[in-house]
Amino acid sequence: MTTALAGPGPLPALRALGGRTVVVKVGGNAMGDGSLLRTFAQDVVRIREAGVRVAVVHGGGPQISAQLDLVGIEARFVGGLRVTTPEVLDVARMVLAGKVQRDLVGLLNEHGPYAVGLTGEDAHTLTAVRRYAEVDGEIVDIGLVGEVTEVNTAAVDVLLDHGHIPVVSSLGRGTDGQIYNVNADAAAGALAAALDAEALVVLTDVPGLYADWPRRERVLDRLTAAELEAMLPVLGGGMVPKMESCLRAVRAGVRSARVLDGRAPHALLRALTAGPGGAGTTVLPG
Ligand SMILES: Nc1ncnc2c1ncn2[C@@H]1O[C@H](COP(=O)(O)OP(=O)(O)O)[C@@H](O)[C@H]1O
Numbered sequence: 001m002t003t004a005l006a007g008p009g010p011l012p013a014l015r016a017l018g019g020r021t022v023v024v025k026v027g028g029n030a031m032g033d034g035s036l037l038r039t040f041a042q043d044v045v046r047i048r049e050a051g052v053r054v055a056v057v058h059g060g061g062p063q064i065s066a067q068l069d070l071v072g073i074e075a076r077f078v079g080g081l082r083v084t085t086p087e088v089l090d091v092a093r094m095v096l097a098g099k100v101q102r103d104l105v106g107l108l109n110e111h112g113p114y115a116v117g118l119t120g121e122d123a124h125t126l127t128a129v130r131r132y133a134e135v136d137g138e139i140v141d142i143g144l145v146g147e148v149t150e151v152n153t154a155a156v157d158v159l160l161d162h163g164h165i166p167v168v169s170s171l172g173r174g175t176d177g178q179i180y181n182v183n184a185d186a187a188a189g190a191l192a193a194a195l196d197a198e199a200l201v202v203l204t205d206v207p208g209l210y211a212d213w214p215r216r217e218r219v220l221d222r223l224t225a226a227e228l229e230a231m232l233p234v235l236g237g238g239m240v241p242k243m244e245s246c247l248r249a250v251r252a253g254v255r256s257a258r259v260l261d262g263r264a265p266h267a268l269l270r271a272l273t274a275g276p277g278g279a280g281t282t283v284l285p286g
């Protein structure tokens with residue numbers, strides 16, 4: 001009961017991943033307009049139909065900021081994390097678990113009965129504690145921002161076992177029931193680690209990790225976990241949570257973590273079928 005997918009499909013390469021788990025993170029910037037998301041959804045279903053257990057974690061930072069703007073709340077970030085007052089949390093929850101997740105699930109389900117949306121709040125999937133930012137050595141209170149301390153994969157595993165595509169919004173729950181806004185890169189890395197995934201793929205709006213940011217001349221095609229760890233203190237902006245998440249995943253046993261441009265046609269398929277260097281920046285154990 002599936003719709004045939006258009007375009008070439010490197011299915012033999014994907015079949016090598018059959019039965020393995022892949023976690024894909026799609027950021028709000030990489031979602032771009034509807035057509036990008038449509039191709040992304042086709043690729044995810046193609047991967048699922050090749051027998052890969054695929055889970056999606058999504059962000060929606062720009063979409064949250066746009067909604068905050070509409071209701072007259074200023075969006076503020078400290079150290080790449082959104083300052084999350086109770087009012088901001090309400091908006092983030094409404095946008096992430098609402099329109100962004102529903103749109104993504106809807107596009108995936110155009111190609112078959114696979115996608116099921118949930119948030120990290122559901123079935124204790126992501127347990128979080130309050131996270132603080134650090135700026136110039138100072139600890140800064142950024143409100144209801146969560147750091148994932150525990151992942152319960154039970155619900156996601158049941159869905160994957162039954163051939164579904166779990167689509168997880170980056171919200172977490174404290175053991176006291178408090179809901180937290182979790183950075184989506186961090187949520188994806190934690191989930192990939194807990195699922196013992198074969199690969200983590202992070203789709204964003206740059207071709208990978210630039211070696212000499214803000215110069216956009218050279219993208220690092222691969223680096224080991226140790227090389228990445230040494231680089232982390234000098235990284236800035238949106239790359240910090242992404243690369244931290246890749247490091248966490250690889251250190252926990254995920255075989256590879258890759259950051260690449262989700263706006264390139266069939267970026268996800270290319271990431272899973274090309275070796276390191278084929279597209280984006282790949283972090284490998286070591
Ligand atoms: N070394 C770097 N290499 C690439 N991008 C970088 C680097 N340092 C900072 N960035 C910034 O990080 C951004 C990606 O992070 P972000 O905007 O949070 O994306 P997403 O919405 O996909 O999570 C890039 O668009 C770029 O402006």
Ligand SMILES: CC(=O)N[C@@H](CCC(=O)OP(=O)(O)O)C(=O)O
Pocket residue numbers: 026027028029058059060061062064080081082092145146170181182183184185
């Ligand atoms: C704490 C924190 O900053 N949470 C993020 C969650 C969404 C996210 O991470 O979205 P992207 O992947 O599109 O950046 C936010 O509120 O923007």
